[in-house]
Amino acid sequence: PQDKDELGRSTWKFLHTMSVNYPEKPSIQEQKDMVNFLGLFGKFYPCAPCAEDFRKDLEQNPPKVESDMALSRWLCQAHNRVNIKVGKPEFDCSKVLERWRDGWKD
Ligand code: FAD
Numbered sequence: 001p002q003d004k005d006e007l008g009r010s011t012w013k014f015l016h017t018m019s020v021n022y023p024e025k026p027s028i029q030e031q032k033d034m035v036n037f038l039g040l041f042g043k044f045y046p047c048a049p050c051a052e053d054f055r056k057d058l059e060q061n062p063p064k065v066e067s068d069m070a071l072s073r074w075l076c077q078a079h080n081r082v083n084i085k086v087g088k089p090e091f092d093c094s095k096v097l098e099r100w101r102d103g104w105k106d
Contacts, residue, residue: 004047011045012079013100019072020101022065031065038063050082057081072096 023030042058045051057078064070076093083090091099098104 004050007047008050015041015075016072016079016096016100019075020068020097022068022071024068026065026067034065034071035063053082053085054078072100 022034026034038058039055042051042055045054061074061078061081064074073093073096076091076096080090080093082088
């Protein structure tokens, strides 16, 4: 339904924007906090089947939290796994900064 899609779009915007603004050199505590954040996000994301699959995906593909680039790439790949699942085209992850931090050139 439209709700799930609107929620999804807004949530991806938030998550990708967060990832590209994550520290370049996060402290150990920040790294732990991000792992915890993503786990808790997966617990409370208000689309139950989406959240359940996200929790499974976190187990199979643990988040990369050692830098902004690592997290941004990991999240792009996680989003692509959802894209594949729901039949949407894969996104070119080399364009993730352009899309979510610097803005498209056009
Ligand atoms: P979205 O997928 O919402 O993407 C928004 C924009 O992000 C795109 O227009 C594009 O510019 C950019 N983008 C696309 N792919 C990437 C990428 N890989 N990396 C960076 N940027 C990208 N829907 C379901 O039907 N079933 C599910 O199980 C499901 N699980 C979800 C789990 C999570 C954690 C989230 C946040 C959403 C989930 N959704 C699920 C919703 C779904 O992913 C879409 O958000 C929704 O279908 C709307 O799609 P959209 O075409 O507007 O683009």
